[in-house]
Amino acid sequence: MLKLYQEEFANKNMQFILLDSEGVVIESDQKLFDIPVDSSILKLHPFFESLPALFDSAEEVFDFFCIHLALKENTFTTDIKLLKKRDEFLLIITDLTEHYDSYQSVTQSRNESVIKTELTVLKNLELQERERFKNRFIQNFSHELRNPLTSIMAIIDILGDTKMTTEQTKMLDFLKESNSNLRLMLEDTLSIGMIDAGKLEIQHKLFNLRKFFELMQFTYSAKTKKKGLKFVSFWDDRIPEFIEGDRLRLFQIVANLLDNAIKYSENGTVSFKIGLNQKRANTANLRFEVIDTGIGIPEESQEAIFESFHREQPTQKGKGTGLGLTIVKRLLKLMNSKIQLNSEQNKGSVFYFDMSFKYPLPSESKWSEHGNKKRANIGRKARKKYKVLLVEDDEYVQLTLFKILLNTDSFQIDLAYDGALVLQEVVNGDYDIILMDVDLPNLTGIQITQLIRDFPFKNIKNIPIIGITANAYQENLDKCMAAGMNDVVIKPYEKEKLLNTILKNLR
Amino acid sequence: MHSSKKIVVLGHFGVGKTSLIRRFVTDTFSDNYKVTIGVHITKKLVEIAVDREVSLILWDLEGTDEIESIRDSYLLGTHGLVFVFDVSRPSTFEHLGNDLKIVRNKVPETPLMVVGNKSDLVDKAELKTVLDENELSADFLTSAKTGEFVNELFLKLATLLVGDA
Numbered sequence: 001m002l003k004l005y006q007e008e009f010a011n012k013n014m015q016f017i018l019l020d021s022e023g024v025v026i027e028s029d030q031k032l033f034d035i036p037v038d039s040s041i042l043k044l045h046p047f048f049e050s051l052p053a054l055f056d057s058a059e060e061v062f063d064f065f066c067i068h069l070a071l072k073e074n075t076f077t078t079d080i081k082l083l084k085k086r087d088e089f090l091l092i093i094t095d096l097t098e099h100y101d102s103y104q105s106v107t108q109s110r111n112e113s114v115i116k117t118e119l120t121v122l123k124n125l126e127l128q129e130r131e132r133f134k135n136r137f138i139q140n141f142s143h144e145l146r147n148p149l150t151s152i153m154a155i156i157d158i159l160g161d162t163k164m165t166t167e168q169t170k171m172l173d174f175l176k177e178s179n180s181n182l183r184l185m186l187e188d189t190l191s192i193g194m195i196d197a198g199k200l201e202i203q204h205k206l207f208n209l210r211k212f213f214e215l216m217q218f219t220y221s222a223k224t225k226k227k228g229l230k231f232v233s234f235w236d237d238r239i240p241e242f243i244e245g246d247r248l249r250l251f252q253i254v255a256n257l258l259d260n261a262i263k264y265s266e267n268g269t270v271s272f273k274i275g276l277n278q279k280r281a282n283t284a285n286l287r288f289e290v291i292d293t294g295i296g297i298p299e300e301s302q303e304a305i306f307e308s309f310h311r312e313q314p315t316q317k318g319k320g321t322g323l324g325l326t327i328v329k330r331l332l333k334l335m336n337s338k339i340q341l342n343s344e345q346n347k348g349s350v351f352y353f354d355m356s357f358k359y360p361l362p363s364e365s366k367w368s369e370h371g372n373k374k375r376a377n378i379g380r381k382a383r384k385k386y387k388v389l390l391v392e393d394d395e396y397v398q399l400t401l402f403k404i405l406l407n408t409d410s411f412q413i414d415l416a417y418d419g420a421l422v423l424q425e426v427v428n429g430d431y432d433i434i435l436m437d438v439d440l441p442n443l444t445g446i447q448i449t450q451l452i453r454d455f456p457f458k459n460i461k462n463i464p465i466i467g468i469t470a471n472a473y474q475e476n477l478d479k480c481m482a483a484g485m486n487d488v489v490i491k492p493y494e495k496e497k498l499l500n501t502i503l504k505n506l507r
Numbered sequence: 508m509h510s511s512k513k514i515v516v517l518g519h520f521g522v523g524k525t526s527l528i529r530r531f532v533t534d535t536f537s538d539n540y541k542v543t544i545g546v547h548i549t550k551k552l553v554e555i556a557v558d559r560e561v562s563l564i565l566w567d568l569e570g571t572d573e574i575e576s577i578r579d580s581y582l583l584g585t586h587g588l589v590f591v592f593d594v595s596r597p598s599t600f601e602h603l604g605n606d607l608k609i610v611r612n613k614v615p616e617t618p619l620m621v622v623g624n625k626s627d628l629v630d631k632a633e634l635k636t637v638l639d640e641n642e643l644s645a646d647f648l649t650s651a652k653t654g655e656f657v658n659e660l661f662l663k664l665a666t667l668l669v670g671d672a
């Protein structure tokens with residue numbers, strides 16, 4: 001009985017075929033498909049075409065697994081066994097379609113997910129590589145731009161001191177503004193590069209936040225007025241005047257937000273608020289808020305505007321790199337804060353962030369104010385005229401330096417243009433400082449400096465000397481310092497920089 | 508004269524074995540991926556010269572990243588082999604040298620074509636760097652999608668096999 005059952009079930013999915021040595025069917029039980037006796041099995045499916053090659057083999061049993069047989073009437077996935085029986089061959093074909101189909105779906109999802117993972121990883125690597133390349137490029141590029149830009153700035157300054165028609169002055173003003181915009185963009189770009197490269201560090205120094213607020217008030221009421229906008233500002237009097245933080249970065253953040261607000265508002269009001277969230281023993285949590293009544297930002301773009309080079313309106317003629325908000329976002333992240341945005345299209349936007357600052361106890365801040373006063377006194381002391389010896393052979397440079405120094409009304413200037421004459425002047429002149437062209441023709445500035453430093457009299461050998469050179473290579477600068485110069489200013493210099501260097505080194 | 512030659516197409520999964528055969532046999536292509544389980548066998552008659560035809564019996568094997576595990580019975584009596592990798596996926600050619608060694612061990616002295624497929628996905632210059640970096644040399648860089656070098660591949664192998672006979 002069992003044998004009967006066995007036959008009933010076991011044989012159901014199997015077909016037995018007997019072949020001769022040419023592959024011609026001798027007998028077949030036709031369980032799976034019909035194949036006429038005397039026909040060649042080679043014609044049934046290309047799989048069987050490979051059988052004759054095995055007929056001559058020394059082996060007697062061959063097992064093929066998972067062979068897909070697409071026949072006229074039906075399609076099977078089968079295991080096929082070939083047995084050598086004297087000069088006949090027995091084929092046993094087992095239909096395992098169901099079994100293999102389930103295996104198919106498992107393999108399908110496994111393979112797909114492996115491939116997908118690999119491609120995602122590759123894609124990420126590629127993106128990272130591009131990002132690195134982009135950052136390197138931006139950093140190098142903006143760095144290279146700094147020098148020519150500085151030169152332009154200096155020349156504009158010098159030009160501004162020459163006699164010009166009103167029209168020329170106007171053009172120069174325009175040039176100046178364009179150039180300073182360009183410079184701001186460059187600084188923004190560099191900041192981004194530095195943040196991305198992890199090179200930007202946040203400083204924590206005591207500064208006067210109230211003054212900071214007033215500066216913003218002053219700067220931005222002018223800027224908004226120019227565009228016909230109203231400017232409103234708010235300061236909570238409970239906020240400590242002095243706080244510890246990174247004034248420069250805070251400025252960069254707030255300025256970017258305000259510039260942005262102005263850029264995207266055609267009329268209405270731009271507001272700037274500093275409010276107090278909370279005050280503890282020596283920390284204060286403040287809210288900085290910039291509100292505009294501009295075009296607003298549609299909900300779907302509210303994330304994207306913080307990405308590099310995004311512009312809400314690409315056609316907007318507004319200036320900027322499109323980096324402003326990216327910088328805001330990244331700087332705030334560095335400062336453990338986060339930019340928040342509420343915006344409605346055509347109504348306006350509110351950008352705000354909260355930040356905690358340490359602040360000194362009242363006695364400490366008095367001390368700081370005292371420090372400030374002291375510095376102011378130095379400034380007043382500077383009103384007395386200093387004696388400057390200018391050693392320079394180029395007439396044009398003489399002229400511009402004269403102008404810069406005389407305009408401050410703090411200096412009295414003597415001129416020497418030959419190395420040999422300089423020493424004589426120095427001995428007789430009682431100078432407070434010497435400005436020395438490094439690249440003089442006969443005796444170089446470096447040689448003259450060495451001679452002065454070798455003088456036996458203290459009041460002469462210690463006169464501060466500032467070198468002026470066009471050669472910005474470190475090697476040259478090192479030589480200047482080694483010869484005994486107190487400082488070196490590189491041409492083209494900005495007026496401010498030169499004056500600061502002089503003031504710093506006055507004895 | 509008419510002869511028939513068995514060619515086994517193998518390689519890692521998803522590299523485009525089935526697609527290459529489909530392009531060669533029916534000149535079509537599909538973006539959908541349907542895993543091959545076991546083996547699918549098709550046949551194509553090719554004319555390698557005037558009055559010189561050969562039937563290629565193409566065995567399209569299930570892909571695997573363990574070449575070692577390929578069932579020996581599939582390789583029995585094969586005349587030629589095509590080993591396919593995917594130029595856009597390093598995992599399919601990272602161990603190419605070793606994979607080929609395993610194959611050659613299983614079927615020594617059987618003509619073998621090494622094929623980098625999906626050439627349409629990688630630009631030519633980049634492809635060259637990829638190949639050089641990995642010290643790969645492929646007999647053909649094909650695209651089942653565009654059809655590039657697919658016929659050339661099978662014709663060259665067919666010619667080689669018939670010449671061998």
Ligand SMILES: Nc1nc2c(ncn2[C@@H]2O[C@H](COP(=O)(O)OP(=O)(O)OP(=O)(O)O)[C@@H](O)[C@H]2O)c(=O)[nH]1
Binds near residue numbers: 522524625
């Ligand atoms: N772009 C492109 N895609 C291809 C090419 N060849 C195959 N593909 C795609 O790659 C996927 C896998 O192709 P298949 O031909 O099924 O790969 P296989 O090697 O047979 O895969 P297994 O049977 O699992 O081993 C499919 O989505 C195809 O559309 C090609 O040349 N170019």
Ligand SMILES: [Mg+2]
Binds near residue numbers: 526542568570
């Ligand atoms: Mg396949």
